Amino acid sequence: MTSSLEGLARPVEQTPEGAEPRRALVIAAHPDDADFGCAGTAHLWTQQGWEFYYLVCTNGAKGSDDESLTPADLVRLRHEEQREAAALLGVKDVFFLDYEDGELTSNRAFLGDVVRYIRMIRPSAVFTHDPEAVIVRDSFINHSDHRAAGLTAVDAVYPAARDRLNFPEQIAAGLQPHKVSAIYIWGSERANFSVDITDAVELKVRALLLHRTQFSGEDFIRFVLERWRNEEGRYLESFRRVLMWA
């Protein structure tokens, strides 16, 4: 992992006055993953004129051991929590595909859903999970939903969203093919780009704590802060950045 700050904390290009805002679509498996992966970047870039959108692929129905909650309760609560966290950060909108938690696979229907959102939102940047890693740093397993979401996100960027002959029914319905300029993959062991989120780290912690069914307490806060801090005491979000069509 790089701890270099030279990856800069601002967009690749400034938005020219009067031009369309630069947009980012964050494609995440579960409610809370987008905030873990890129809440700081989403907030800081939003302040610089970007528009961020979240696309949450599963319903989060398996994310609790609390026996007093039915899966339906959990889905409702997790939607609310994700919307609150996104609003706190300045994320423009949150969309839910509501595939069953724990059962996400990279199939044609899911790919079509992601392509449709890319063609609707027309982002220049897509943020997502690492589609390649199964075992990470010999210490944990990259959740199968995360792998499926990451793989489908990159497959959607290229070639599916770009080519009009993929999902032509979307084109017939009025959408246009779309080229995403860059993919930012969080949780990668091959990070090559970092955003200094020190100015937004407090807000990122608050956003995560809004996922009340998932996180709480001082130990959690200490754990995440340690994980994001580099040797110089700055807080980073690190990504493997893939520049498309360069």
Ligand SMILES: [Zn+2]
């Ligand atoms: Zn997750």
